[in-house]
Amino acid sequence: GQNIDQPTEMTATEGAIVQINCTYQTSGFNGLFWYQQHAGEAPTFLSYNVLDGLEEKGRFSSFLSRSKGYSYLLLKELQMKDSASYLCAVRDEDYQLIWGAGTKLIIKP
């Protein structure tokens, strides 16, 4: 079956760095997405990786290793507004998005 695993919840301190991991087992691979979702709101796009390596976008970076079925989202200089759920999603061989359950990130002052 298809599976996306990510931690349920993480806690970090304002100003620090946090890494949210995602591992996947899917039928085929056509890209991995990270989305941010604040409570009661729809997800917003953060990043897209289809080749191995690191994609940097401001305070956020996303890494992909296709051979390991692994990705991480790195958030630097954490701000209180970064408190949200972070969803990892993989597009499979049929170009369907398979979603992880999300990681709730709690930022403490």
Place this chain on the structure above:
Amino acid sequence: GAVVSQHPSRVICKSGTSVKIECRSLDFQATTMFWYRQFPKKSLMLMATSNEGSKATYEQGVEKDKFLINHASLTLSTLTVTSAHPEDSSFYICSAKGLAGDYEQYFGPGTRLTVT
């Protein structure tokens, strides 16, 4: 960036009634629209995929006669929850995809449905 709107943002209806949710792409043509459902503290669950002018493709376990999807134009898709029950109460989110090769889905703000 591309903007997708949903209407209404919140709706309360009585059991047995039907409710329609609209999803519009405001500044681009959406060849494909997706309808998701999300329970509290859970991830998104894809309900169906619709392409403009053709019938929606429903995911396994989603009743097509209960969740009617119409994608009549390149900027509008509607989801109608028919004969609503309290267990249909949920957060419904649409997303839209534009041109072929555009990998990003643009999400609407979601609709909170409460069935009493």
